Structure formats: C-alpha cells, structure tokens
Amino acid sequence: MPWSRKPWSRQLPEGGWAAQSVLITGASGGIGQALVDELAGAGARLLITGRRREALDALAARHPGRVTVMAADLTRAEERRRMVEQALEAGCTMLINAAGVNRVGLFESSSDDEIEALITLNLTSTLQLTRALLPRLLAAEHGWVINLGSTFGTIGYPGQAGYCATKFALRGFTQALRRELADTRVHVLHVAPRATRTGMNAPEIEAMNQALGNAMDAPQRVAGLVRRAIEAGREETQLGGPERLFARLNALLPGVVDRALRRQLPTIRRFITKPRGDTP
Template sequence: MRLTDCRVLLTGASGGIGLALAEQLCARGAQVLAVSRQRDALAALSQRYPQRLSWVGADLRRAQERQRVLEAARDLGGVNLLVNAAGVNRFAMLEQMDDQQIEDMLTLNVTASLQLTRGLLPLLRQQSHALVVNVGSTYGSIGYPGYAAYCASKFALRGFSEALRRELADTSVNVLYVAPRATRTSMNSQAAMALNAELKVGMDEPETVAAAVIAAIEKDLSELYLGWPEKFFVRLNGMLPGLVDRALHKQLPIIRRFSTAHHGKDHP
C-alpha cells in the first residue's frame, strides 16, 4: 500500500507503539484518525500535522463508544487501513489476578478488536484495496509463565487474524498480523522490566516496531514477527514444545520471585 493513499483508523494511538505509528504514518503522508481515551499525548503531533491527524475519544470496551468511532470513520470518507493497536498487558500469575482484571484484558485485547473490525468491514470492502493490521505479540505463539491471561488474548488475536484473512481471501481486504517481542513502553510494570533485565530479554523501542510495521504495510505482508531469537523460539515452540517447556521450567523460580514481589506491593 502507498501510505500517501491511506486513510487510517488507528486505535491505541496515545501511547507506546500506537503513538509511534501515529507519528510515522503522518510523516509519510497518511491521513490518520487516532482513537484513544486520552488526547494529551497526541497534542504535539496534532500541532505538527493538523491536516493529517484527527482524533476521536473512545473507550473501545464500550459498544456505544465503538459506534462513535465508526461514525467518525464514515465522516472521514471511509478508511482503507485499520490498525488495531489498542491493548493492555499485566505481568502476574493467573492466581494473582482478579475477575475484573482478566475481563478488562480480554475485552480490550480481543473483543473490542473483533467488534470494531466487524463494524468497519463494510467500509473497508468498498475500497479497491484495504488492510486490517492486528498488533499481537510473540506471546500470541508462546505461552509464557506470568502472562497466562495476556497470552490467551494474543493467541486469540492471532487466530482471529488467520481466520479473517482466509474469510476475506476473495475480497479486496487483506489482514496483517504483527508479533512484536518485548517493547519498551509504559504498559510494562516495573516488575516486568526487572524480570526482562534479569533474564536478559531483548527489548525494542516503539519507534523501531512502528517502522517495521509500516514497512510490512507497504509490502502488503500477511505476517510480521520481530526479534531474534524470539522468531526462532516461535518456530521451535510450534515443532518441539517440550523443549520450550523444559527451558521455561528452569526460569520459573525467577518468574515467580519477581511476580510475587510485585504482587506483594500491590496487595499488602
């Protein structure tokens, strides 16, 4: 896709990967409808690109607010690029999470993306060529201790992307699934950052991820996995999951230690 021809609806636009995407899309000449709950983080970008960036405030977990986003997309004249980048993460063992935390994560990471995509499909199918981009995670392919609920949401998003791509194979709409590795954003708690440092996990900057996503959009790819050795472990987990089981079993005491220390601070 040529970015100068793109009218983009971008969720999660006010932080992390989403904000980096908003900036790079505008810089490359796309028209961007940014969706987020807060506008403050987008203020400087709006001043730099007043003709290219517009904003709609919405909590995508709420049906009425998703409808507001659909109406804004229609007012824009339709969109040919949907980027589902909104999401939430939490490093915690499943037993350390309560019902509301699990429900919020699954609702935002999965249900909201499915519902918004379904609502926008009639607009996307009107275009000569359109693309849905779902921002997933390496943890959408590897179940990792301390992220059971998050993995569940990203496994679901990966499956949704694959199935939707096949549903739309005879239309003008393609689906790109993006799987970043750990990324340096405020979504990661201090405990998650400390765990990554202890295990020497590689982390990418949001701008690096955004640049890779934009390159994949321009090439009209269907999948993008980021990071080494993460891409290797995704393949290994698919072929020989027992090897990954044994490797992660060795890490489990460290993961439990960081999770328990963090949980103790949150729940005295």
C-alpha cells in the same frame, strides 16, 4: 462486494501512504504514538483514537493537517459506533488495531475484573470494531486490517497467562478472517512485536527482562517495522530473530520450550510475585 480473485497487489497501491486514510486505535499508547509519527511522517491521513486526550492532541500538534483526534473508550459500544461514523466520514480504508493492555503476574492472583478487562479490550472490542468497519473496507478499492499481536500470541509464557490467551486468540482471528476474505479486496495482516519499552511496563518487568537477557525494542523501531510489513504486504510478521526461532521451536517441539522456561521460573517469580497480603 466479493470478488472471485484478488485483483490487486498485496503491497500498498499507487500513491503509497499519501493515498491512505487510516484509523489507529490505542494511539495514546507507546507503540500507538510511534505509529502515528511513523505513518503521518510518511504522508498518511490518520484518525487516531485512545483514552488519553492530551497525548492524542500532542500527536495532532506534531502533524498539523494530517491527524484527526477522537478521544474514546474502545470498550464502550456507543463510542465504538462514533469511531465507525467518524472513520466513514474520513474515508478510512485501513484499520490498525493497536489498542491493548497487559497484566503481568501469576494467574492465581488475577481477579475476575482483571481477566475481564484483558479480554474485553484486547479481543472482544477489537473484533467488534473490525466487524463494524468491515462493510466500508469491503467496498473500498483497497481495504486493510492490521492487527498488532505479540510474541506471546505464539509462545505461552509464565506470568502472562491472561495476556497470552488474548493474543493467541487475536492471532487465530486474524488468520481466520484472512482466509474468510481471501476472495475479496481486503488484506488482513498480523504483526507480532516482541518486548517493547512502553509506559505499560512496570519497572520490575523491565528489570526482569534485563535479568533474563530478553531484548526490548523502542516503540519507534517497532513502528518502523510495522510500516515496512504493511508496505510489503507480509501477512504474518514476527519481530525479532531469536523470537521467530523460539516460536518455530515452540510449534514443533513444545517440550523443549517447556524445559527452557521452567529453568527461568525462579527468576520470573522473583519479579512478579507479590508479597502475601498485597492486593493483586
């Protein structure tokens, strides 16, 4: 129920992670798997979901008694309903939206199906799951929504138009929901990793980042930083010092960033442009 003011600290309450029951989506992905290891290792009880059952089972085997597995497709309404039911049974009061997909390439080569898949998983299904679980979070003594965004939710980047669209929208959703729930006991956080070494990256993307001098984090490092952001109750967290500076510059002087990225365009196009005749 709504409260006239937040009667709780922005940090984790007494009992820490051992008192938390957490639903993590996208747990079979690179950052998702690292988050499971990080939070289960800290003592949390986890309900983990994702499409790859084998990866989920391997995580559960590493953390016996702490991890419950539910293989599910977040984009399917019936499977989201089952997620919510199982989250209620498990007493989850923290939702970490880590599910996501990316497609790197020139926007003109994107198909309708690719654009729809990006928006459906990265944005629509995430919002629908959050809304469905919100009554439980509002009723809890302490409720949490943590959305994993991206540097590309702050900086529009060539070759990432569709992905940027979803991550900009997720950041706006997080900010709006936080303000909408400002007089409740639900705390809403946004954590934006920079480039991360995961299986979602094609080899040419890692090669492009190396050529451009873009730093890439290991998923384990990202998971540790996400955990610390939650523990500190930081509502907005951008990972990476240069990325924080670039995001501020983009907000204040976007023309400067336009010119800097224009100089990178030949290198970006060299790695992401498909030869004519290839299917996107």
